[in-house]
Amino acid sequence: MNRYAALLRGIMPSNPNMRNEKLREVFDGLGFDKVATLLSSGNVVFHCRDAGEAELEDRIQEALNRELGIPGGTILRSYEDLRALIDRDPFAGLKHERGSYLTVTFFKDQSPEVAPPDSVDELTRVIGYDDQARAFLTVIDNSTPRTTDFMAWLDRTYGKDITTRTWLTVQRIVKKLDT
Structure with a gap:
């Protein structure tokens, strides 16, 4: 199981569609495990079996745009990269x-x-x-x-x-x- 952090750009907690619970729902809906948010600035951690960062970034961004109207700015980093x-x-x-x-x-x-x-x-x-x-x-x-x-x-x-x-x-x- 791979561990990732999605670092979302332009998240404003005052926007109801950008609140942590909404973000977690999108990630849960994508089938990711152990989804959690950190602070209110667009940090979502999760586990998944997929290993292609670019594909995951695109998949997440499409879902955020489709479901919450969040237009862009998903950057992924693996746990290993951040730990290093x-x-x-x-x-x-x-x-x-x-x-x-x-x-x-x-x-x-x-x-x-x-x-x-x-x-x-x-x-x-x-x-x-x-x-x-x-x-x-x-x-x-x-x-x-x-x-x-x-x-x-x-x-x-x-x-x-x-x-x-x-x-x-x-x-x-x-x-x-x-x-």
């Missing part, structure tokens, strides 16, 4: 805390065509790109009321086939998949 990312400890020595957010931006496809800069603005430090996880690793300075331009830059530069999670969320997803 955590084990590599890409944020060694850094802490996710109130003034400093550690973030992981997952790409649907392999490597982005544009390499990440060292920084997009003074509030964002790019740690690097992790090929195995297909993800940018960044530290966001959250100690000021100013907002970073990083998310807008990501969308402008790479399009919509990406989604960002905090490092704490990635760790929680892996812990949920451990059970």
Whole structure:
């Protein structure tokens, strides 16, 4: 049995069709086992016998669009891939805390065509790109009321086939998949 995390883009818990119970219903309806949601930001973990990530992403996205009107943005990662990312400890020595957010931006496809800069603005430090996880690793300075331009830059530069999670969320997803 394979374990996966579906990282959904653009989930707004205030939309009744995007609430966790609705998301779980769609995944249950697809025949997946041990379906669970984490937080209210579009993180769904599940077990299934299928092993093709691209096919699973398409199947899930079609069902979310058909049943709930959610237009797009399903990115899958296997438990093994996420566990390996955590084990590599890409944020060694850094802490996710109130003034400093550690973030992981997952790409649907392999490597982005544009390499990440060292920084997009003074509030964002790019740690690097992790090929195995297909993800940018960044530290966001959250100690000021100013907002970073990083998310807008990501969308402008790479399009919509990406989604960002905090490092704490990635760790929680892996812990949920451990059970």
